[in-house]
Amino acid sequence: MQIKKKSTSILITSNGMSNADQELSNTLLINYLKLLVDEDLIPNALLFYGEGVKTVIENSPFIDILSVLEKKGVNLIVCKTCLNFYGIVDKIKIGKVGTMADIIHYQWNVDKVITV
Numbered sequence: 696m697q698i699k700k701k702s703t704s705i706l707i708t709s710n711g712m713s714n715a716d717q718e719l720s721n722t723l724l725i726n727y728l729k730l731l732v733d734e735d736l737i738p739n740a741l742l743f744y745g746e747g748v749k750t751v752i753e754n755s756p757f758i759d760i761l762s763v764l765e766k767k768g769v770n771l772i773v774c775k776t777c778l779n780f781y782g783i784v785d786k787i788k789i790g791k792v793g794t795m796a797d798i799i800h801y802q803w804n805v806d807k808v809i810t811v
């Protein structure tokens with residue numbers, strides 16, 4: 696019996712993963728994203744808001760692995776309001792700037808939403 700993969704959106708709401716110090720937080724998120732690729736667990740979308748928008752800007756340690764996911768068809772949607780709040784709209788390196796309506800669309804039109 697073949698298991699049907701569920702459609703999934705993943706919320707990235709902080710700059711890294713967990714409330715640990717930044718180095719550990721970065722390592723955890725990089726490992727998580729690499730395992731998604733290695734295990735072929737490719738979500739429909741990665742949704743970035745709050746401090747999560749900082750993971751898609753220049754000099755971010757996540758750009759390479761996010762690039763791999765984007766090439767595999769993952770939609771990378773980055774909150775415009777958050778980018779404006781932090782004054783980093785011009786520093787975005789990957790993904791598509793979207794609105795809260797876009798984020799809601801990718802949350803409501805999947806089987807599962809995961810927050811990391």
